[in-house]
Amino acid sequence: MADTPSPLSPSTAFADPATDGPQRLQWRILDTDFGNGLQFLTDWAAWRSDARRTRLLHVVAVLAQVPVADALLAAAAARPELTTLASQLAAQWHGLLPGFHRLVFEGGRVLLTLCVGELPAMLRAQHFEADCILLSAPNAQPDAALKAVARFARRGTQLIAAPSAAPSPGALAQAGFQRVSVDAAARLHAVFDPPWTVRRRAPVTPAAQPAHCAVVGAGLAGAAVAASLARRGWQVSVLEAAPHGAAGASGLPVGLMAPHLSPDDALMSRLTRAGIRATWRQLETWLQAGRDWAPTGALERRDTPTRMPTGWQAAGPNESWAATGPRLRAAGLPEDTPALWHARAAWVRPARLIDAWLAQPGVQLRTCARVARLVRDGTHWQALDPTGNVLVRADRVVIAAGIDSRMLAPALPLNAVRGQVLMGPHPIGAPTADPLPPHPVNGDGHLITGVPEGEGRFWLAGSTYGRGEDARDIRDTDTQANLARIAGLHAGAGAVAAAAFARGDLRSWAGVRCTSRDRRPLVGPVDPSDAQGPWICSALGSRGLSFAALCAELLAARWSGEPLPLQSALAQALDTRRLA
Numbered sequence: 048m049a050d051t052p053s054p055l056s057p058s059t060a061f062a063d064p065a066t067d068g069p070q071r072l073q074w075r076i077l078d079t080d081f082g083n084g085l086q087f088l089t090d091w092a093a094w095r096s097d098a099r100r101t102r103l104l105h106v107v108a109v110l111a112q113v114p115v116a117d118a119l120l121a122a123a124a125a126r127p128e129l130t131t132l133a134s135q136l137a138a139q140w141h142g143l144l145p146g147f148h149r150l151v152f153e154g155g156r157v158l159l160t161l162c163v164g165e166l167p168a169m170l171r172a173q174h175f176e177a178d179c180i181l182l183s184a185p186n187a188q189p190d191a192a193l194k195a196v197a198r199f200a201r202r203g204t205q206l207i208a209a210p211s212a213a214p215s216p217g218a219l220a221q222a223g224f225q226r227v228s229v230d231a232a233a234r235l236h237a238v239f240d241p242p243w244t245v246r247r248r249a250p251v252t253p254a255a256q257p258a259h260c261a262v263v264g265a266g267l268a269g270a271a272v273a274a275s276l277a278r279r280g281w282q283v284s285v286l287e288a289a290p291h292g293a294a295g296a297s298g299l300p301v302g303l304m305a306p307h308l309s310p311d312d313a314l315m316s317r318l319t320r321a322g323i324r325a326t327w328r329q330l331e332t333w334l335q336a337g338r339d340w341a342p343t344g345a346l347e348r349r350d351t352p353t354r355m356p357t358g359w360q361a362a363g364p365n366e367s368w369a370a371t372g373p374r375l376r377a378a379g380l381p382e383d384t385p386a387l388w389h390a391r392a393a394w395v396r397p398a399r400l401i402d403a404w405l406a407q408p409g410v411q412l413r414t415c416a417r418v419a420r421l422v423r424d425g426t427h428w429q430a431l432d433p434t435g436n437v438l439v440r441a442d443r444v445v446i447a448a449g450i451d452s453r454m455l456a457p458a459l460p461l462n463a464v465r466g467q468v469l470m471g472p473h474p475i476g477a478p479t480a481d482p483l484p485p486h487p488v489n490g491d492g493h494l495i496t497g498v499p500e501g502e503g504r505f506w507l508a509g510s511t512y513g514r515g516e517d518a519r520d521i522r523d524t525d526t527q528a529n530l531a532r533i534a535g536l537h538a539g540a541g542a543v544a545a546a547a548f549a550r551g552d553l554r555s556w557a558g559v560r561c562t563s564r565d566r567r568p569l570v571g572p573v574d575p576s577d578a579q580g581p582w583i584c585s586a587l588g589s590r591g592l593s594f595a596a597l598c599a600e601l602l603a604a605r606w607s608g609e610p611l612p613l614q615s616a617l618a619q620a621l622d623t624r625r626l627a
């Protein structure tokens with residue numbers, strides 16, 4: 048694209064005409080070449096300075112080669128109005144492996160979906176209606192590129208092509224683009240307005256106007272859904288059976304968020320990376336590092352020497368590597384221990400994140416509100432309590448009640464997995480003499496250390512895995528299993544735990560995970576044939592911290608007809624419709 052791009056749309060395109068016409072909630076740009084990011088920064092700056100901007104600005108941009116962060120900063124250096132935005136972009140410029148990456152700015156109102164890969168494959172993996180399409184890849188065959196992007200056009204979509212990427216008049220007419228003009232910078236402009244009726248093989252679901260949604264359950268899943276919908280203008284009533292949020296599995300005192308890694312970079316590996324990126328941004332935005340969460344990284348012990356996915360190098364964009372000797376020594380482990388180092392890993396106190404999500408404008412928490420039944424009431428839904436009283440009447444409903452979702456969606460295959468964790472204080476003394484590792488260690492179970500509490504710090508280790516069990520009592524057998532697990536993970540920590548056990552200085556906590564058959568979350572309509580019926584966001588399994596924010600954004604994007612945060616194959620892998 049030109050060195051000094053102008054905004055892709057006249058500023059009125061960003062208008063939020065709540066006051067002057069049908070409400071424009073979002074503006075969606077498809078850019079076939081992200082280049083050095085200057086076009087994105089220009090559009091973002093235009094959106095910021097527009098008093099009547101849309102609620103969301105979506106940019107979906109393809110890039111075959113990922114530039115280094117310094118190149119983004121250098122490109123923006125000559126434009127003082129862009130340098131702050133470029134720094135924000137550079138701060139999220141990490142882990143850009145092939146595939147989709149959702150970068151989030153302006154508290155979730157500017158969403159950049161970077162699609163790293165070749166244009167045809169990246170376009171095939173996305174499905175939405177663009178308001179503006181930018182053809183900017185200088186080496187692409189313009190007519191072929193036009194054909195590939197035409198399926199993203201709705202009637203009225205603007206097409207802008209760089210001089211080097213301008214399609215031929217014949218190709219424009221054949222694809223349905225009219226009113227062709229060329230601007231002072233020699234860019235071609237056209238509008239999608241074919242003289243035929245547009246019929247798509249897979250039509251985009253029309254965007255639901257923000258209305259009132261009832262969410263059942265105030266755990267990680269429900270709170271994340273509430274926040275994602277509220278950001279899009281929904282009024283959300285969160286109904287929680289207990290007197291407070293985080294009353295179920297999310298009551299876990301502290302949890303680990305670390306990626307799944309497999310030599311073939313399997314579905315679960317790609318999903319956890321996307322999920323961690325989504326949560327990470329939320330943690331940075333809403334919580335206090337060192338108190339509510341800590342971006343520590345984590346060491347993963349493996350029984351066998353580690354095989355990295357093909358193409359991953361230590362200096363590549365991947366954020367997991369084979370752990371080095373010095374890293375292992377610093378963690379108090381033998382230097383030849385087979386292990387991985389995950390740089391993008393953290394401990395998180397789930398209740399703090401839930402509180403932050405529930406505090407978003409537009410979200411209302413109603414406690415001691417147990418939903419026993421959901422009843423259709425015309426185009427609305429009523430949530431009834433066990434005595435039949437109406438708790439709330441809403442346009443849409445999302446079930447996010449963890450394992451108790453089974454009661455409201457009995458047709459879905461949800462399984463209970465009980466788990467118990469063990470906690471104790473760090474030994475008193477200088478942190479440098481502490482036998483506990485300075486960051487989490489996982490493998491067969493996990494150990495989290497250094498979590499501040501009052502004047503001291505505590506560690507947590509676990510957890511047991513009781514398939515088919517849904518009792519939350521504390522069991523001595525599970526305590527013994529956890530003591531053995533911690534000793535197997537880290538001998539120094541095992542000694543600390545054994546001494547604390549002898550002193551009677553340990554606590555336990557138990558909860559019940561909700562899992563699906565394939566261990567992946569379930570996001571979508573409970574009844575696949577009834578998209579307006581109750582939706583579910585559950586089965587987060589043992590990875591609620593990795594999945595809640597991503598699943599919530601996926602649900603909200605699908606309701607709003609937005610570009611999805613994931614490649615279509617990954618989105619389908621979370622969809623309830625996969626069960627059919």
Ligand SMILES: Cc1cc2nc3c(=O)[nH]c(=O)nc-3n(C[C@H](O)[C@H](O)[C@H](O)COP(=O)(O)OP(=O)(O)OC[C@H]3O[C@@H](n4cnc5c(N)ncnc54)[C@H](O)[C@@H]3O)c2cc1C
Nearest residue numbers: 264266267268288295296297302303418449451466591592
């Ligand atoms: C021992 C253990 C260790 C774990 N460790 C980790 C970890 O290290 N990292 C990680 O990412 N994940 C971990 N998890 C998993 C994580 O805790 C869950 O994935 C996550 O909390 C699930 O969130 P949720 O919102 O789906 O369900 P929940 O947190 O169970 O929330 C469901 C909410 O719905 C409410 N509710 C239920 N029924 C109704 C109703 N009828 N009406 C109204 N409200 C209702 C409940 O009171 C509850 O508050 C662990 C889980 C356990 C048990």
